């Protein structure tokens with residue numbers, strides 16, 4: 001007997017190919033040949049289509065999948081609001097009011113409840129960093145997500161939401177979850193996710209990522225205990241592979257390394273009495289404009305015997321990423337490490353795998369900067385080479401919002417300015433990521449105060465140690481229009497010099 005479900009590795013078979021057209025049968029000949037909607041599909045199955053793009057989307061962007069299933073999705077009782085279980089990870093202040101922004105929510109509200117309330121987000125032009133988030137052992141996947149920051153609006157399909165998840169138990173048997181609010185990128189930081197989806201299984205471990213399309217139902221089993229990680233829900237568009245431009249035909253994340261599940265289905269229970277059909281009870285939970293709703297049905301939603309199409313979940317092993325970089329001088333933009341980009345340009349995720357730095361006469365860590373793009377960073381393991389002050393830890397996060405200045409901490413600056421520039425391997429045993437977004441992100445009140453993880457000394461600890469090293473060279477002309485002409489002349493040793501106290 002396997003000790004856990006994920007030891008039965010046979011169920012984790014994958015096809016490959018980002019953006020490919022797939023077909024998969026759990027029972028041979030379940031897929032119709034040369035048509036989609038036969039009058040009577042094979043073996044008494046129902047035909048159901050799920051679309052992820054408008055019918056008339058251009059071919060490269062068109063995402064639709066045909067499923068051949070035991071019963072169609074519609075066969076369920078009406079959805080009702082789902083009760084909210086209590087949560088461990090609220091650290092509301094004693095008077096129940098947050099520290100300056102928003103309104104603290106009482107213990108017991110779910111993440112997705114917060115997520116709906118975009119008016120409760122705060123926009124703050126300072127650097128923000130969080131210690132590793134606590135693992136909420138009481139939670140299953142459905143209630144595991146906590147909104148950190150967001151932009152846009154779910155109902156108009158704009159923007160995206162950034163989450164941390166932490167769960168200590170598997171979803172109850174006979175439950176399934178889906179989000180109608182967007183496509184979810186899952187980045188586990190610790191623990192294993194055994195994800196059973198309508199289209200087959202995905203086993204996702206730290207240093208892998210998974211993407212679950214909008215509306216696809218799934219069940220999350222935790223075969224090896226608690227999990228924690230990061231998630232990004234795109235309300236707008238879907239994840240795509242970035243174009244490679246002058247890099248050529250391959251590099252970064254290659255299409256063939258994306259793994260796609262194969263069809264698998266739950267065998268319906270056998271009726272004991274031949275006059276009856278055996279019934280089961282399933283609870284289906286869906287996130288709809290930020291709220292959780294539940295419905296019952298008498299059959300498994302994991303009943304897709306065969307499918308074909310271009311709309312499916314997938315996973316990717318970050319170890320397969322081919323990093324490229326400067327082999328002469330200067331530090332390139334981090335876009336060279338882009339793993340996935342959103343089709344509508346609202347967000348991109350780049351990773352920082354272990355890599356060689358060989359640049360000559362170069363300050364090798366990132367430059368100081370502020371960008372029109374907001375930068376959210378997470379750390380899966382190890383240490384991020386541009387922030388070695390000990391405050392950016394695996395399972396924590398940072399946010400440098402639109403036009404918020406940041407860069408290497410003062411110790412890193414001092415070290416890198418003096419470093420002997422031999423070839424150097426950085427990030428050994430480490431994996432950080434950055435999500436760049438072109439939207440100004442609002443912070444949830446949970447992220448600002450209730451989680452109790454925001455570092456109130458981040459800015460001071462990281463950058464206030466920077467000292468001016470400016471030394472005006474002697475004997476050079478000063479030509480600065482910021483200085484008035486007499487002062488310039490004086491600095492250049494011309495004209496009358498009047499110093500304070502002489503007149």
Ligand SMILES: O=C(O)Cc1cc(O)ccc1O
Pocket residue numbers: 332333334365366367369375386406407434
């Ligand atoms: O550490 C950061 O801020 C992320 C980052 C990395 C990099 O190599 C260049 C720019 C940048 O924003």
Ligand SMILES: [Fe+2]
Pocket residue numbers: 366369375400406
């Ligand atoms: Fe940055």
